Amino acid sequence: MNTDYIKRANQVIASTYKRFPVVFERGRGCTLWDTEGGEYTDFVAGIAVCNLGHASPEIVRALSRQADTLFHVSNLFYSIPQIELAEKLIEKSFADKVFFCNSGAEANEAAIKLARKNFFDRGEYDRWRIVAMDQSFHGRTFATLSATGQKKVREGFEPILEGFDFVPFNDIEKLEAAVTDKTCAVIVEPVQGEGGVRCGDANFLKQVRKLCTEKGVMLIFDEIQTGIGRTGKLFAYEHFGVEPDIMTLAKALGNGLPIGAMLAKDEAALAFTPGTHASTFGGTPVITAAALEVLKLIEGENILEYCNRTGRYFKDRLLELKEKHPVIEEVRGIGLMLGMKLSKNGAPVVDACMERGFLINCTQENVLRFVPPLVISAEEIDNLIQCLDTVLPMLEKEGYC
Ligand SMILES: *Cc1c(COP(=O)(O)O)cnc(C)c1O
Numbered sequence: 510m511n512t513d514y515i516k517r518a519n520q521v522i523a524s525t526y527k528r529f530p531v532v533f534e535r536g537r538g539c540t541l542w543d544t545e546g547g548e549y550t551d552f553v554a555g556i557a558v559c560n561l562g563h564a565s566p567e568i569v570r571a572l573s574r575q576a577d578t579l580f581h582v583s584n585l586f587y588s589i590p591q592i593e594l595a596e597k598l599i600e601k602s603f604a605d606k607v608f609f610c611n612s613g614a615e616a617n618e619a620a621i622k623l624a625r626k627n628f629f630d631r632g633e634y635d636r637w638r639i640v641a642m643d644q645s646f647h648g649r650t651f652a653t654l655s656a657t658g659q660k661k662v663r664e665g666f667e668p669i670l671e672g673f674d675f676v677p678f679n680d681i682e683k684l685e686a687a688v689t690d691k692t693c694a695v696i697v698e699p700v701q702g703e704g705g706v707r708c709g710d711a712n713f714l715k716q717v718r719k720l721c722t723e724k725g726v727m728l729i730f731d732e733i734q735t736g737i738g739r740t741g742k743l744f745a746y747e748h749f750g751v752e753p754d755i756m757t758l759a760k761a762l763g764n765g766l767p768i769g770a771m772l773a774k775d776e777a778a779l780a781f782t783p784g785t786h787a788s789t790f791g792g793t794p795v796i797t798a799a800a801l802e803v804l805k806l807i808e809g810e811n812i813l814e815y816c817n818r819t820g821r822y823f824k825d826r827l828l829e830l831k832e833k834h835p836v837i838e839e840v841r842g843i844g845l846m847l848g849m850k851l852s853k854n855g856a857p858v859v860d861a862c863m864e865r866g867f868l869i870n871c872t873q874e875n876v877l878r879f880v881p882p883l884v885i886s887a888e889e890i891d892n893l894i895q896c897l898d899t900v901l902p903m904l905e906k907e908g909y910c
Pocket of ligand 1: 611612613614615617646647648649698702703731732733734759760
């Protein structure tokens, strides 16, 4: 029974999450089942993690094969899946070198350390500040929460790490003013995820690139949520015709297995010399074998084209809803990273969808976020749209929230 598990969980698991009262037991493709046989279509996908759906047989096979061959060796030695995954990431991106770790926050930690170390190595000892965006999200470790432009993430943990300055997203003039001779890097999510599915303007991102080049500042793209096909390109920066110096990945790279990666151009990456940074589990054979399979599947099965097409269809259907429901203020996003901003708190909509067998997410209190597996079908989208059409009117009722 769900309730027994929930009671046990609440006794022993730190309550850092406000969890929904459901215990998931099994998943396949875009469907999840709970311990009571309840069935759900998953528009959360582990928050943009399971891009190829749950229990993908190819990934299970790649993982099992590697687990049966070599599970783990220290990074004091080489291992084949790590090399192959790095080669694939380099082949598919702007980068020349990869550092592997276990999560998004760690990938951003690596990026922040690398940016600072570059200027230290050049003798520019005062140049360690980083400019980040308001409403950004970069993680929960000390450096990454310090880089996060949301008060609620930092509150209670001060003093935070020194050296982060914040400017409004998509405001090039404020950014120009904030980048000084003490700035080593600018960090941007091409599309803010936790910040409410807010897209970077193509023009803004182009100008950020130009500014960073002119000022000799490193440009870090946090593609932890946008990467690995989520926006319809393998990496979101490909939409905008600009390349960063450093990029971070995690979430969908392992389709649910813990892996993070920091990618960089050689000029930047050279500052990481033996002994300067490390991770025990980073790039371990089992996980990198699975991640390599993820990239091969995305490359081989027209997933990106499908994601573009399905994303456009989904967005159009959400826009149709907007015509009918005044509580919807805006529909935004790209590929299968879509958001619907409401004029009211979205939590009751999330609950009502869940009761009807659809998992969706709400961020920033009033932005419904849709990040399903990239293999979601038009029919599954239609079913969710019908559900939203039914439940949204309850928000219109006076006095609700
Ligand atoms: C999720 C996320 C992170 C943090 O990743 P963790 O694996 O939870 O540490 C960082 N940046 C962005 C943009 C994210 O979406």
